[in-house]
Amino acid sequence: MSEFEDEAIVLGARLHGETGAIVHVLTEQHGVYAAHIAGGASRRLKAMLQPGSPVVFTYRARNTDQLGSARLEASGQGPDLLDDPTGLLGLQCAAAMTREVLPERERHDGAFHALNALLRAFAIPDIWPAIYVRYETGLLEAVGYGLDLSSCAVTGSHDDLVYVSPKSARAVSRASGEPYHDKLLRLPQFLLSSQGGLSAGDIEDGLKLTGFFLERHVFHPHNRPLPEIRQRLSEALADRPA
Known part of the structure; x- marks a missing residue:
């Protein structure tokens, strides 16, 4: 049996069956989880299943390998972006x-x-x-x-870092990178x-x-x-x- 309750942010949901939904959340202490939400297709839960909604996520599964079920309780309001x-x-x-x-x-x-x-x-x-x-x-x-x-991949300098090497993912200074600027990321x-x-x-x-x-x-x-x-x-x- 796997059970826990955690603060979470809804990442998205899709309908499952006639009345349920599968929700994905990012929890504070358990990472990304998917779960079945009974009644997830209802108008009452629709707003709570929108991306960005903060919820309390109560999860339960018979074993760790299966898709479990969860209950959601609103713990705040997500961003109001309908006009943006x-x-x-x-x-x-x-x-x-x-x-x-x-x-x-x-x-x-x-x-x-x-x-x-x-x-x-x-x-x-x-x-x-x-x-x-x-x-x-x-x-x-x-x-x-x-x-x-943190520093230039070529010289170790901490100053005038304006590029990133696509090979090493390290910063490169203006002077060191200028001859290769067309091959570097800004x-x-x-x-x-x-x-x-x-x-x-x-x-x-x-x-x-x-x-x-x-x-x-x-x-x-x-x-x-x-x-x-x-x-x-x-x-x-x-x-x-x-």
């Missing part, structure tokens, strides 16, 4: 990427708290895209492929410091950077592309005025 199509797209993308990147049933406390921070950031339209990019760097770190932005300065500020093109460069390594290390090894919603988010944010 780009923000809603960002929320849906964050939920989809979390589900696709993190292995199921592996504890990832950092990802849970980072997703909570991102959900709060959606209230600030000028800020959340940068927080979203940071969230993807955290997903990479959670699965063992974090970027090393490093937006907001990834180096929360005080770095945002310049035109930074979000686009940040999404290209994290997308490159997510494709290489997470999706391509399993013959899968980046989720289509991720491409739509990149296009939507690239079209936004700086």
